[in-house]
Amino acid sequence: xxxxxxLKNLHLLWRASxxxxxxxxxxxxxxxxxxYYKTLVKASEKExxxxxxxxxxxxxxxxxxxxxxxxxxxxxxxxRDVNRMQLAAIRQLNLRWFKEMVTTxxxxxxxxxxxxxxxxACRNNNVFYNQLLLHVxxxxxxxxxxxLLKEVSKSAAMxxxxxxxxxxxxxxNENFARELMELFTLGRGHYTEKDVKEAARAFTGxxxxxxxxxxxxxxxxxxxxxxxxxxxxNYTGDDILDxxxxxxxxARFITRKIYTFFVNDNVDENIVNQLAEQFYNxxxxxxxxxxxxxxxxxxxxPQNIGTKIKSPIELLAGIQRMIPMQLDNDNALLNLxxxxxxxxxxxxxxxxxxxxxxxxxSSTLMMRLRIPQMFYDKDELNVSPKQDDDIMMGRKxxxxxxxxxxxxxxxxxxxxxxxxxxxxxxxxKIKREMLLDTIASNLFQTDASKVKNVVAKNxxxxxxxxxIKTATIQLMSTPEYQMC
Numbered sequence: 206x207x208x209x210x211x212l213k214n215l216h217l218l219w220r221a222s223x224x225x226x227x228x229x230x231x232x233x234x235x236x237x238x239x240x241y242y243k244t245l246v247k248a249s250e251k252e253x254x255x256x257x258x259x260x261x262x263x264x265x266x267x268x269x270x271x272x273x274x275x276x277x278x279x280x281x282x283x284x285r286d287v288n289r290m291q292l293a294a295i296r297q298l299n300l301r302w303f304k305e306m307v308t309t310x311x312x313x314x315x316x317x318x319x320x321x322x323x324x325x326a327c328r329n330n331n332v333f334y335n336q337l338l339l340h341v342x343x344x345x346x347x348x349x350x351x352x353l354l355k356e357v358s359k360s361a362a363m364x365x366x367x368x369x370x371x372x373x374x375x376x377x378n379e380n381f382a383r384e385l386m387e388l389f390t391l392g393r394g395h396y397t398e399k400d401v402k403e404a405a406r407a408f409t410g411x412x413x414x415x416x417x418x419x420x421x422x423x424x425x426x427x428x429x430x431x432x433x434x435x436x437x438x439n440y441t442g443d444d445i446l447d448x449x450x451x452x453x454x455x456a457r458f459i460t461r462k463i464y465t466f467f468v469n470d471n472v473d474e475n476i477v478n479q480l481a482e483q484f485y486n487x488x489x490x491x492x493x494x495x496x497x498x499x500x501x502x503x504x505x506x507p508q509n510i511g512t513k514i515k516s517p518i519e520l521l522a523g524i525q526r527m528i529p530m531q532l533d534n535d536n537a538l539l540n541l542x543x544x545x546x547x548x549x550x551x552x553x554x555x556x557x558x559x560x561x562x563x564x565x566x567s568s569t570l571m572m573r574l575r576i577p578q579m580f581y582d583k584d585e586l587n588v589s590p591k592q593d594d595d596i597m598m599g600r601k602x603x604x605x606x607x608x609x610x611x612x613x614x615x616x617x618x619x620x621x622x623x624x625x626x627x628x629x630x631x632x633x634k635i636k637r638e639m640l641l642d643t644i645a646s647n648l649f650q651t652d653a654s655k656v657k658n659v660v661a662k663n664x665x666x667x668x669x670x671x672x673i674k675t676a677t678i679q680l681m682s683t684p685e686y687q688m689c
Contacts, residue, residue, distance in 0.1 A: 210233065210234050210235075210236065210237060210238070211233040211234045211646065212510070212650060213238045213505045214232070214233040214234075214236065214238055214241045215233060215647075215650055216504075216505060216509075216510050216511075216650050216689075217238050217241060217242060217245075217499060218233075218241075218312075219515075219519075219523070219650070219689035220467050220468070220499070220513075220689070221242065221245055221312065221313050221316060221467070221495075221499055222245065222312030222313060222315075222316050223306050223307070223312060223315070223316060223518075223519055223522035223523055223526055224519070224522065224523030224526045224527060224689075225526065225527065225647070226526045226527065226529075227527065227528075227529060227627060227628050227631055230631055230647055231631070232244075238499070238500065238505065239500050242496065242499050242500055245312060245313040246313060246492070246496070248310040248311050248312065248313070249311040249312070249313040249314035249315075249347065251311065252344060253311065253314065253340070253343040253344060255336070255340050256298065256301050256302060256305070256336060256339060256340070257336055258294050258297040258298045258301055258332065258336070259294050259332055259333060259336070260294075262290070263287070263290045263291070263294055263332070266279075266283075266286075266287045266290065267287065267291075267333065270284070270287065271415045288330070291330055291331060291332050292330065294332040295330070295332050295335055295550055296539055298332060298335055298336060298339065298550060299539065299542075299548070299549040299550050300535050300538065300539070302339060302549060302550075303518070303521075303522065303538070303549060306319070306518070306522045307522050307525045307526055313347070313495075314343060314346050314347060315343070315346075317346035317347055317491070317495070318339075318342040318343040318346040319518065320346075320463070320466055320467075321342045321345075321346055321353065321357075322339070322342050322549070322550075322552075323466070323552070323557045323558060323560075324388075324389070324459075324462060324557065325342070325357050325363065325389060326388075326552035326554065326555050326556060326557035326558075327360075327362050327363050327366045327552070327555075328366060328550070328551055328552060329361075329362040329365060329366050331361070331362070331365070331417075333416070333417055334360070334361040334362035334365065334413075334417050335362055335550055337360060337361065337362065337417045338357070338360045338361075338362040338363065339550075341353070341356045341357055341360060342357075346491070347491050347492040347495070348491060348492070349488055349489045349490055349491060350450075350459060350484075350489035350491055351446075351450050351488070351489050353491070354389065354390070354446060354449075354450065355443070355446055357389075358381075358385065358442070358446060359411070359413075359419040360413070360417075360419075361413030361414075361417040361418075361419075362417075363381075364381065364411060364412055364413050364419075365413065366555070367380040367381040367384055367555070368380045368381065369381040369408055369411050369412065370412040370413070372405060372408055372409050372410075372411065372425075373409050373410065373422075373425040374406075374409050374410075374425055374426060374427040374428075375427075377402065377405040377406050377409060377427070378405065379401050379402060379405040381405070381408055381411075382401050382402075382404040382405040382407075382408055382445075383401045383405075384555050385404070385445075385449070386400065386401060386404070386449070388555060388556055388557075390449040390450075390452075390454075390455040390458060390459075391449065391452065391454050391455055391458055392454065392458040395452075395454045395458075396434065399432070400433050400434055403431040403432055403433045404431070404433050404445045406427040406429070406431050407427070407431050407433070407440040407441055407442050407444060407445045408442040408445065409425055409426045409427045410422040410423060410424070410425040410426035411442050426441070433445060433448055434448055434449075434452060436448055450489065453481070453485050456481045456482075456484045456485035456489065457477065457478070457481040459481075459484065459489075460477055460480045460481040460484050460494065461477050461481070463480075463494065463495075463498070464476070464477050464480065464498075465560075465561075466560070467495075467498060467499075468498065468504060468509055469508070469509050469512055469513065470512070470513065470560075470561045471508075471512075473503075476503060480494060480497065480498070483497060510650050510651065511649070511650040511651035511688045511689065512688065513561075513688065513689055514560075514561060514562065514564050514565060514687055514688060515564075515687055515688065515689050516547055516558070516560060516564060517541075517542060517545035517546060517547035517564065518542070518547050518549065519689065520545070520573060520576070520687065521538070521541060521542070521545075521576070523689075524576065524577060524580065524681060527628075527647075527648070527677075528580070528623055528628055528677065529623065529624040529627045529628060530580065530621045530622060530623040530624065531621070531622045532619060532620065532621050532622075533619075533620035533621075533622065534618065534619050534620045537586050537618070537619045537620075538619070540586060540590055541572075541576065541586065541619075543590035544569070544572055544588055544590050545564075545569055545572060545573065546558070546563075546564065546569060547564075565687070570684070570687075572588060573687055574682050574683070574684070575682070576681075576682075577677075577678045577681035577682045577686075578678060578682060579618075579619050579621075580619060580621040580623065581621075581623070581674075581678045586618070586619060625670070625674060628673070628677070629669075629670050629673045629674070632644070632669075632673050637669060637672070640669070640672060640673065640676065641657055641661065641664070641676055642657070644673065644676050644677055644680060645657055645680055648677070648680050648681060648686060649680070649685055649686065650688070650689065651685065651688070653680070653685060656680065656683050656685050657680075659683075660676065660679035660680055660682075660683065663675070663679050664676045664679060
């Protein structure tokens with residue numbers, strides 16, 4: 206057995222995807238990391254299918270509300286019903302994308318889309334806008350950052366989230382321009398207040414129609430000269446995006462964020478500088494950057510292995526990828542996301558999730574350790590998510606204050622139907638005395654000798670099948686499994 210390849214490929218799978226599946230475990234020792242990465246790339250080459258969750262009733266109601274005459278026929282109660290339908294559809298979009306993360310072979314694409322979702326943090330109560338922005342993340346996740354940036358910047362979800370529909374000549378709204386520089390391109394400290402004000406003028410007139418298509422209202426655009434980052438001209442929004450892309454600090458900011466997400470929270474500045482130079486010179490080629498990272502020797506150095514705390518989505522998806530299962534209670538999965546602090550399509554604010562050690566506190570750690578057991582024996586989910594009062598950065602889509610709604614207690618079992626036969630089959634040829642070591646080596650990237658001694662006391666030894674099941678659940682229920 207090539208244990209070196211297995212460890213490296215397990216590390217690669219956790220960082221470039223949402224973890225290994227039962228079927229992939231057999232390939233961990235057979236392929237080199239470079240060849241394994243190529244299989245991930247190949248599986249992600251096909252363009253993703255558009256994820257649509259809005260049913261005919263919601264589509265009709267939404268279209269009616271865009272027609273001034275038909276809109277008059279809707280009572281206030283009916284309009285509220287449409288809003289509830291929208292929110293229910295967004296929850297379905299969350300679940301559909303999560304299931305894609307769990308089941309698709311295009312793991313590299315979905316993991317990169319997940320990164321961009323975290324980077325371009327956006328919340329919007331319009332499911333149609335959400336569907337379009339999610340497709341942008343998935344479609345351009347491995348293309349070039351310039352194209353991705355422009356597509357996101359012209360998306361209805363982002364323009365409305367950052368109030369650019371209110372940005373007009375003589376009354377500029379600086380929200381979009383500020384977050385564009387601070388969070389999406391340059392990073393704090395690399396621009397001035399004047400740069401923000403001038404850039405905001407360039408984005409006047411940028412909005413979207415009710416169908417989510419980008420719209421430029423020339424009558425609202427400031428045609429005057431603007432000075433941004435030392436350059437002066439009669440700039441439009443597209444010009445500002447090009448100026449930001451031509452600034453090498455953008456390449457460094459994005460590369461550094463990718464490094465902390467995929468490699469290590471403790472940044473090696475020399476490596477980041479080299480990667481940023483490559484990224485900039487390649488025309489912001491995302492796929493080329495990720496190939497350099499995932500095939501470099503330093504990526505597999507001991508200090509980069511098993512050092513990152515899995516985000517809630519990575520943890521939940523990873524468990525379901527390793528142990529084949531179907532969930533009867535999708536609401537429980539949504540509540541788990543909220544309890545653990547990461548709900549897809551609902552970042553806490555425009556800065557997104559801070560990640561790292563923020564994932565762990567006394568309550569979330571205990572819940573994380575319970576999750577494998579909850580999947581296994583129908584342990585009830587009897588913890589309420591925290592009240593969320595930061596919807597749309599404290600505002601509704603129309604800019605008015607958001608009023609938090611009561612949160613119901615999410616009592617109930619997860620009801621996971623686990624295909625244990627498929628999972629245990631991979632261990633049929635493993636001798637009994639080697640079972641615990643083999644299972645641990647599939648779940649952990651670091652030395653698990655101390656963990657094995659502890660969990661061994663709670664393993665059911667009545668049969669080989671019982672041993673495999675309980676050993677897996679016990680190992681997944683340790684603090685060590687929280688790391689990747």
